[in-house]
Amino acid sequence: MRIATLQFAPKLGDVQGNINRANDLLKNGKPISLGDHTPSIGIGLDLLRPDVLVLPELALTGYNFSSLEAIKPHLEPAGSGPSAAWARETAKRLQCKVCVGYPEIETSSTETEPDQAKYYNSLLVVDEGGEVIHNYRKSFLYFTDETWAAEGNVERGFHELTFQTQDSTPAQGFTDDIHRASTRRVATSFGICMDINPYKFEAPYTAWEFANRVLDSQSQLVIVSMAWLTLLTKEELAALEGQPEMDTFNYWLNRFYPLIDKQMQHTRDLDGEEGPKKVVIVFANRAGEEPAADDTKPPARYAGTSAVIAVTQRPHPETKGSRVGSQEDVIGNKPTLDVKILCWDLLGAAEEGICFADTTGDPKMVFGLRSRSGPGSGSESGSELGSE
Secondary structure (H helix, E strand, O other): HHHEEOOOOOOOOOOHHHHHHHHHHHHHHHOOOOOOOOOEEEEEEEHHOOOOOOOOOOOOOOOOOOOHHHHHHOEOOOOOOOOOOHHHHHHHHHHEEEEEEEEEEEOOOOHHHHHHHHHEEEEEEEEOOOOOEEEEOOOOHHHHHHOOOOOOHHHHHEEEEEEEEEEEEOOOOOOEEEEEEEEEEEEEEEEEEEHHHHHHHHOOOHOOOHHHHHHHOOOEEEEEEOOOOOOHHHHHHHOOOOOOOHHHHHHHHHOOHHHHHOOOOOOOOOOOOOOOOEEEEEEOOOOOOOOOOOOOOOOEEEEOOOOOEEEEEOOOOOHOOOOOOOOOOOOOOOEEEEEEEEEEOOOOOOOOOEEEEEEOOOOOOEEEEEOOOOOOOOOHHHHEEEEE
């Protein structure tokens, strides 16, 4: 599968300006190197031809609104409004699915209370024909969201996406391949930023609510649209010079610890090939800075670092043929898994551009797990990532 995210720095409340910036980056936002001494050139999604494009949380409106009154002019009913119109047009032009974060208003009427309105921090999913196929509402709200949004239903965080593929198979009696269209269904979990954290930061850190739902739903693909903050100063971000904010990246990986610790149960992977089981995760964050919500708060500064990764697992080679079976560890009767983290693309913290992955190709980076030893190393801290 070909997956793209658009990482950019939307300006608070400047919807048309943000649309223009997004369109410009989609045309040439992926630098391609032509050689050691040749400047890179930027190519766009028309050449990369993604199957799905994911934008950040509240991508075209900006995020750091101080109140309901401040965000009210930008609220959109699901499927209509500037964000939906942009998603429809972009999906049809690029012939891919588009996921865009937006502030939603839902109006309902009763006999006693006409025109009741609820507001949500939402993610709209549009198919290649410009039709709305899913609308997810953020379930775990961050402090900024709580000033205006209601909690969504976590059950709407799962949806099966359908993709049309072309299979090349030789017909009997002919040497030429015949292209046949087939349908591929991909079990997908959706989340928005705070959803991957413990509920209200009050639930235990190890509750792993979102990651466990990914496992329980046997998802093959995870899409997380984000406006994830950083504590780095503007000067510290500038000093990274296009490098990712690795503390943030490592934290995101940590929030998916159950995918490392527990055995995946889905029967078919994203790309359908044989080999280790894998779950592909898309972190679609934004970059830049927005003004403080009020005089008591600092500016909102974002961590960028968008990435497309996969957690892969197979039975550990050392357990094959053991007396308790090929997927069981002698200790604790628990699966012993050979786990790796594949990373196809990882953007810088302050970078604007396209993050792109073809998950059938080789990743840029592979991380393995190293055992930790010594006192106090329990099952939840018994391994750490190491590059290979």
